[in-house]
Amino acid sequence: MTLLNEVLERPLDLGYAAASEARRQGTARPATPVRRGLTFLLALVLGLTAVWAARELRTPAGVETxxxxxxxxxxxxxxxxxxxxxxxxxxxxxxxxxxxxxxxxxxxxxxxxxxxxxxxxxxxxxxxxxxxxxxxxxxxxxxxxxxxxxxxxxxxxxxxxxxxxxxxxxxxxxxxxxxxxxxxxxxxxxxxxxxxxxxxxxxxxxxxxxxxxxxxxxxxxxxxxxxxxxxxxxxxxxxxxxxxxxxxxxxxxxxxxxxxxxxx
The missing domain is CATH 3.30.70.1880 (Protein of unknown function DUF881)
Incomplete structure (x- = not known):
């Protein structure tokens, strides 16, 4: 019940809530072009890794049908x-x-x-x-x-x-x-x-x-x-x-x- 109450009353993760509060108060770190570029590269790497892992799991190498x-x-x-x-x-x-x-x-x-x-x-x-x-x-x-x-x-x-x-x-x-x-x-x-x-x-x-x-x-x-x-x-x-x-x-x-x- 505690977990259900937590999900219903506070659906937003604590980290996201803190970031939202910092932006509202104006104390959040500015999103510079460098940070945006690093975030995009990290997301791209994670996406390619997930796709590669899914393909390897679907057709394992060296396994005969x-x-x-x-x-x-x-x-x-x-x-x-x-x-x-x-x-x-x-x-x-x-x-x-x-x-x-x-x-x-x-x-x-x-x-x-x-x-x-x-x-x-x-x-x-x-x-x-x-x-x-x-x-x-x-x-x-x-x-x-x-x-x-x-x-x-x-x-x-x-x-x-x-x-x-x-x-x-x-x-x-x-x-x-x-x-x-x-x-x-x-x-x-x-x-x-x-x-x-x-x-x-x-x-x-x-x-x-x-x-x-x-x-x-x-x-x-x-x-x-x-x-x-x-x-x-x-x-x-x-x-x-x-x-x-x-x-x-x-x-x-x-x-x-x-x-x-x-x-x-």
Whole structure:
């Protein structure tokens, strides 16, 4: 209550009250140009210091944003995944050689059939001509501008393009080097797109092996081609469709048969 009474009865600070009384009695020190200049400089320095402190508090130097940390983790995990995929491919090659040695020439037809089936389902590395479709997030989304999430490539965008390539006659497809199989899923987890649980980041390079000329002609007639134009016009998501004379797609994850157990 004492503080409230003091504020209500004497709202003017004691220092201001004394200065006002001195001016009223004519005993106040005169405001010379030098004093005014020093006061102005002091106020300017204090103002600049306050602005600098506010900016430093708002954007601390050297502190990464959550998006930067996520992208760095995705790149690190992607590099690790690529190394493991390369090791897996090498092991598959060794297994194939051991199978040939064990079965001999009598099982050449069986080995050829196994290779054709593996190529179709995505568990065998393939190479040949084809086409490449690339999608990239918009410049505003890459710079982290507010309300720019609509400029990011979504999982449904990749799904539509991949389905369009399959419909155009693609024999094998990979997204950012990850081979698609019959069980591959393209989903979103936060800001990242997962292809068979592997995180992908922009730009998204979709490679498809097949007849380049026939695929480009058929792809231009699909819904995916028109959708790419829509993304460019409405969300500034850039895309390109290019012919590739030689592509090599690594083998995908082997399909594990499901085990069914009977309970008594």
């Amino acid at each position: 959550a998006s930067d940390v996520l992208v760095a983790q995705i790149r690190e995990r992607s590099a690790t995944g690529e190394e493991l995929m390369a090791q897996n491919t090498a092991l598959r090659g060794e297994i194939a050689e051991l199978q040939e040695q064990a079965l001999g020439t009598e099982a050449e037809e069986l080995l050829e059939l196994t290779e054709r089936i593996g190529s179709a389902v995505g568990t065998t590395a393939v190479e040949g001509p084809g086409m490449v479709v690339t999608l990239s997030d918009s410049a505003s989304a890459n710079s982290g501008e507010p309300d720019a999430e609509y400029g990011r490539v979504r999982d449904v965008d990749l799904q539509l393009v991949v389905n369009g390539l399959w419909a155009s006659g693609a024999e094998a497809i990979a997204v950012n080097g990850h081979r698609l199989t019959a069980q591959t899923a393209i989903r979103t987890a936060g800001d990242a797109i997962l292809v068979d649980l592997q995180p992908m980041i922009s730009p998204y390079r979709i490679e498809a092996i097949g007849d380049p000329d026939g695929m480009r002609t058929q792809f231009a007639r699909t819904q995916a081609a028109g959708f790419l134009n829509f993304l460019a016009a409405q969300a500034s998501i850039s895309s390109s469709v290019e012919r590739a004379d030689e592509l090599r797609l690594a083998a995908g994850t082997s399909l594990a048969p499901s085990l069914v157990t009977e309970s008594s």
